[in-house]
Amino acid sequence: MHVTRRNAIALTAAAIAAPSAAAQSSSRLDRLYNNAHVIDALSFAHKWDDDEWAAVQQSGYSGIVTSLDRRDLQNAIDELLAWKKRAEEFPDRYLIALNAGDFARAKREKKLAVMMNFQNSTMLDGDVDNIDALHALGMRCFQLTYNFRNLVGDGCLERTNAGLSDFGVEVVARMNKTGVLVDLSHCGSQTTLDGIAFSEKPVAITHSMVEKFRPGHPRAKTDDQIKALADKGGVFGVAALGYFIGKNPGTDTTIERYADHIEHAVKTIGIEHVGLSTDFPVRGLESWITKEDWYEPRLTIFKPSYDVQWPPYIPELDTPDRFRNLVAVLDRRGWKTGDLERLLGGNWQRLFKDVFGG
Numbered sequence: 001m002h003v004t005r006r007n008a009i010a011l012t013a014a015a016i017a018a019p020s021a022a023a024q025s026s027s028r029l030d031r032l033y034n035n036a037h038v039i040d041a042l043s044f045a046h047k048w049d050d051d052e053w054a055a056v057q058q059s060g061y062s063g064i065v066t067s068l069d070r071r072d073l074q075n076a077i078d079e080l081l082a083w084k085k086r087a088e089e090f091p092d093r094y095l096i097a098l099n100a101g102d103f104a105r106a107k108r109e110k111k112l113a114v115m116m117n118f119q120n121s122t123m124l125d126g127d128v129d130n131i132d133a134l135h136a137l138g139m140r141c142f143q144l145t146y147n148f149r150n151l152v153g154d155g156c157l158e159r160t161n162a163g164l165s166d167f168g169v170e171v172v173a174r175m176n177k178t179g180v181l182v183d184l185s186h187c188g189s190q191t192t193l194d195g196i197a198f199s200e201k202p203v204a205i206t207h208s209m210v211e212k213f214r215p216g217h218p219r220a221k222t223d224d225q226i227k228a229l230a231d232k233g234g235v236f237g238v239a240a241l242g243y244f245i246g247k248n249p250g251t252d253t254t255i256e257r258y259a260d261h262i263e264h265a266v267k268t269i270g271i272e273h274v275g276l277s278t279d280f281p282v283r284g285l286e287s288w289i290t291k292e293d294w295y296e297p298r299l300t301i302f303k304p305s306y307d308v309q310w311p312p313y314i315p316e317l318d319t320p321d322r323f324r325n326l327v328a329v330l331d332r333r334g335w336k337t338g339d340l341e342r343l344l345g346g347n348w349q350r351l352f353k354d355v356f357g358g
Contacts, residue, residue, distance in 0.1 A: 025331070032337055033324050037062040037107055039345035040323075041237040041277035042117075042185070042207035046288050048086060053093055055283035056112050058320040062345060063095075063103040063113030064282070065141060065206055073130055076123035080116055080137040087114075096138050099358025100349050115352075117141040117206075119186065121152045121171060128167070131174045140356060141181040141204070144168060144195055145188070147218075147302070153191035156218040157303050163190035164198065172198045179356035184229075185219075185237075192225050202233035202354050207277040209244045210264045213257065218305050219244060223268050230269035235351045237277040238262050240317040243309035244279070253309070255316040259329045262343070271339045275347045276323060284318035286311070 043064040045052045068079040087094045095106045097113040106113035116138045123142075124130045144164070145155040152168035154160055164172070172195060175182050182203040184192045196203055211220040226236045238261050245261060246253030265274045285294075295310045302308060316325045327340055352358065 026328075029324070029327055029331055032340060033060060033327055033344070036341050037103055037345035037349060038323055039103060039275065039348040040064045040282070041204070041235075041275055041348055042067060042239065042279050043277070043282055045281045046283075052281065052283055053090075055281075055320040056093075059282050059322075060324070061112060061282065062107040063097055063115065065115045065117045065277075067117060067119050070118040070120045070123040070142075073123050073125045073127075073133075076118060076134060076139075077137060080134065080139060083114065083116060084138065097352075098138065098140065099356055100352035101358035103345070103349055103352070115140050117143075117181075117183065119143045119183075120146040120150065122146075122150055124151075124171070126151050126167070128170050128174045131171070131178050131180060135178045135180055139180065140352075141183055141206075142175075143183040143186055144171065145191055146186045153194065154188035155191070156186050156188050157306070158188055161188050161190045163188070164194040168194070169198050173200075176200045181352070181355045189222075189225070192221065193228060196225075196228045196232050196234070199232065202235070202351055203229060204235055204237065204351060205229060206237045207239035207241075207279045208237065209239060210261050210268075212264050213246070213252075213261055214244065216305070217244070217307060218303075226265060226269050226273075230273040233273075233351075233354060235273055235275045235347045236265055236269065237275045237348075238265060239277050239279040240314065240322060241279045242312045242314045242317075243307060245314065247307065247309070249309055249311055253314060255314055255325060255329055258314065258317060259326065259333065262330075263333070266339075266343075271342055272347060272350075274343060275345070276326075276343060278317070278322070280313070280318075282320055284320070284322075285313045286315075286318050 038061050044067040069075050087096050095111045095113045097115040103113045121144055144152045147155040147157040149158045152171050153164040154162045182195055182199050184195045184205050185207050208221045211222045214220040242253045245258050291310055298308045
């Protein structure tokens with residue numbers, strides 16, 4: 001085409017007026033994300049202060065599964081009552097999630113739904129009836145074990161691999177009856193398989209990673225384990241903690257590798273059984289931790305096989321915008337809208353409905 005001064009001006013004006021492809025894509029993804037129910041299946045706060053609430057608002061989260069202290073029964077009761085008080089003090093911010101519908105309600109009301117969860121079963125004090133008592137106070141989920149052995153079974157750092165005890169089998173049965181989600185995130189290999197096998201309801205691995213990209217790490221789950229979970233109708237949550245995702249910060253510890261973990265899980269068990277989690281506060285880690293008070297103590301708390309790295313975060317996932325950033329990565333990889341919505345929170349909502357209704 002012969003370009004005259006007049007049509008050159010017209011072409012320039014049209015180019016300025018028309019949004020770029022990148023801007024159109026960003027707008028489309030923003031609409032998708034803003035309409036989705038976004039659930040982080042393991043998050044907590046250094047402090048539930050105004051800064052954390054600002055991070056929640058930026059995140060676009062509909063809800064979280066939180067982590068409460070679980071030293072013993074009284075400690076657990078105190079934690080649940082503290083959250084009840086917090087929700088009463090800030091009714092415009094927090095909603096204690098007792099069923100799946102509470103996450104949709106929180107989305108509508110621009111609040112954060114918070115599911116009460118313990119990362120161990122030590123707070124039962126060896127008495128299965130305490131499940132009913134804690135459920136009555138709002139608990140809806142707990143891990144059968146943390147890293148080491150307890151009365152229920154072996155954790156992922158235990159030398160042995162004994163699986164569930166008889167008491168553990170009784171605990172799983174009572175959780176099913178009462179309506180408490182079984183979480184196997186920190187469980188040992190056999191305890192994980194036993195938890196799935198003995199549960200009559202779908203179970204969760206709220207925050208872990210795939211063994212393919214983190215071979216030998218005690219917190220990683222094998223394909224056989226996550227397949228068994230999916231066969232029972234459960235959901236596998238991929239955690240965003242840096243040293244879960246890769247071994248070498250800055251090289252294989254990236255948001256792209258995080259997406260690799262997710263895509264491997266989806267390829268292995270189907271999009272209907274994969275969700276998201278962080279295993280750290282909504283505001284992220286960099287803003288408040290130091291190497292001295294966070295990293296160095298973990299070198300003594302955890303066995304060397306845990307392979308704790310510094311820094312423990314991935315920059316693009318340490319911001320409250322983390323899952324927006326992830327959606328952009330997955331969109332470039334060709335993900336469909338419906339699959340992104342399932343990953344962001346739809347699968348967790350389905351699991352919650354299966355376990356405790358709503």
